[in-house]
Amino acid sequence: MAQESVTVERAEDWKTLQRLLYRDSWNEDINRYRSSNVFRGHSNRKYTLTTSLQRFVGDSGQWDLELRLLRNFNKYAQQYIDEPESFYHLWSLAQHHGLPTQLLDWTYSPMVATFFATGGARDVDGEILVVDYAAAHQLIPDVYRTVLEQADTEMFDVDLAESGTNQLLQESRESEHNDRIRAGSLDLFELFELYMEMTDNHSEPYVWFFEPPPIDQRIANQSGVLAGWFPIDPRQPMDEWLETHPEFFRRIVIPAERKQEFRDKLDRANINDRTLFPDLDGLAMWLTEYYSPTVKSNS
Known part of the structure; x- marks a missing residue:
């Protein structure tokens, strides 16, 4: 039987965009518009879901560099941050500030994703990627699904992620570490190293999503969500795998000729650089775009 292909639709106008973004968002169980979708916007639809760690490591094969980067980030960042509450807290912080990691940024907000999809060059199509995270979470290790079920979510x-990791390690064959895991005597990096060994032995690739801690206002304003991507081949981009799962993945193309219109309408809805990047840099970017000169069409 031929495999079903991923849905790809073009948002030729603003009304169509809204329909595509909010499709299947009605939840009959609670009688509300609530979906389990997360979104990511690309200003060029040719971009792939390659993590910053994948780009950083390249062809060197030195995938252990992430742990070394995180150890040193934690060491030298002490003057700027409190002691991380968990490895996932530190991981989120490092990703947020641009350290190469295997995490990818997503958002709950379809409008925020549209903002990023309408950036960049105005002569290339953008794209919004949509994933049903509840469906994607059906493929994660059983221990993690149990943690979600017990929490009724x-x-x-970060707390649920840490709980799942501890349970996964305790149920693993790393029995010599179980007493230390239960006693909480393993440091953040020993736990993460053991965890990565366990995920390397998982039979199938998977992706799971978690809410980062409220590090600053930017995460809150962008409705940020992080995705952990665990492929069998560490070089594989996430979208190559997502393409094999059309049951929870789809694409929305933003035509190049609609980018400016959609950006202007987002600005009127207060979705812009000034609100998504609430600092002086964001203010400068917003003013630059707002007053950017345009050439009138002859048509």
Whole structure:
């Protein structure tokens, strides 16, 4: 039987965009518009879901560099941050500030994703990627699904992620570490190293999503969500795998000729650089775009 292909639709106008973004968002169980979708916007639809760690490591094969980067980030960042509450807290912080990691930024907000999809060059199509995280979480290790079920939720936060990791390690064959895991005597990096060994032995690739801690206002304003990507081949981009799962993945193309219109309408809805990047840099970017001169069409 031929595999079903991923849905790709073009948002030729603003009304169509809204329909595509909010499709299947009605939840009959609670009688509300609530979906389990997360979104990511690309200003060029040719971009792939390659993590910053994948780009950093390249062809060197030195995938252990992430742990070394994180250890040193934690060491030298002490004057700027409190002691991380967990490895996932530190991991989120490092990703937020641009350290190469295997995490990818997503958002709950379809409008925020549209903002990023309408950036960049105005002569290339943008794209919004849509993933149903509740459906994607059906493929994660059983221990993690149990943690979600016990918490009566479909989305991880850093505390649930840490709880799942500890349970996964305790149930693993690393029995010589179990007493230390239960006693909480393993440091953040020993736990993460053991965890990565366990995920390397998982039979299938998977992606899971978690809410980062409220590090600053930017995460809150962008409705940020992080995705952990665990492929069998560490060089594989996430979208190559997502393409094999059309049951929870789809694409929305933003035509190049609609980018400016959509950006202007987002600005009127207060979705712009000034609100998404609430600092002086964001203010400068917003003013630059707002007053950017345009050439009138002859048509």
